[in-house]
Amino acid sequence: xxxxxxxxxxxxxxxxxxxxxxxxxxxxxxxxxxxxxxxxxxxxxxxxxxxxxxxxxxxxxxxxxxxxxxxxxxxxxxxxxxxxxxxxxxxxxxxxxxxxxxxxxxxxxxxxxx
Amino acid sequence: xxxxxxxxxxxxxxxxxxxxxxxxxxxxxxxxxxxxxxxxxxxxxxxxxxxxxxxxxxxxxxxxxxxxxxxxxxxxxxxxxxxxxxxxxxxxxxxxxxxxxxxxxxxxxx
Numbered sequence: 228x229x230x231x232x233x234x235x236x237x238x239x240x241x242x243x244x245x246x247x248x249x250x251x252x253x254x255x256x257x258x259x260x261x262x263x264x265x266x267x268x269x270x271x272x273x274x275x276x277x278x279x280x281x282x283x284x285x286x287x288x289x290x291x292x293x294x295x296x297x298x299x300x301x302x303x304x305x306x307x308x309x310x311x312x313x314x315x316x317x318x319x320x321x322x323x324x325x326x327x328x329x330x331x332x333x334x335x336x337x338x339x340x341x
Numbered sequence: 342x343x344x345x346x347x348x349x350x351x352x353x354x355x356x357x358x359x360x361x362x363x364x365x366x367x368x369x370x371x372x373x374x375x376x377x378x379x380x381x382x383x384x385x386x387x388x389x390x391x392x393x394x395x396x397x398x399x400x401x402x403x404x405x406x407x408x409x410x411x412x413x414x415x416x417x418x419x420x421x422x423x424x425x426x427x428x429x430x431x432x433x434x435x436x437x438x439x440x441x442x443x444x445x446x447x448x449x450x451x
Binding site for chain 1: 442444
């Protein structure tokens with residue numbers, strides 16, 4: 228079946244602009260995660276949605292980052308007033324709640340802030 | 342603060358040999374451990390999960406977990422050039438996302 232999809236695949240934006248990144252999880256997966264991977268760095272957890280519960284925002288790096296998940300499916304990660312240090316690949320993953328451990332990643336969105 | 346340590350490599354292994362990738366972690370409450378493979382420019386791909394002490398085999402891959410020593414490893418038998426990638430160790434210790442190591446770059450020499 229279809230895997231996790233993300234859009235756009237690439238985004239170039241000017242410093243100070245807002246961006247929205249979209250994630251569509253695997254059908255039937257109720258848990259959704261956002262990570263980012265900076266050049267030469269490991270994957271950094273950002274936020275986690277499980278079903279209709281309030282998200283765990285503990286990993287968001289600043290209040291410029293927010294995320295929502297509508298209807299328990301598609302999620303949008305929004306970065307306001309982007310900074311150059313926000314440049315990274317933003318990865319979304321999903322999992323079955325019952326198998327919350329096994330996460331499957333989408334192809335990512337490469338964000339470049341100029 | 343959960344930490345996951347991996348040797349960044351590169352680890353160079355001749356084709357057909359066994360590649361051994363190692364990972365240590367700091368959080369004693371972690372219960373679930375994973376190995377992901379990441380090709381350059383691609384997203385991580387789950388290849389193995391292990392939850393209890395001992396060995397778990399899947400094809401050419403064997404994951405080994407020792408919770409007392411806080412150590413998890415991945416063995417790749419009969420290494421192929423297509424196994425050349427960065428291998429990420431990850432753990433899940435609570436109701437949040439995975440904590441990843443920075444990965445080991447593996448090169449299989451033809």
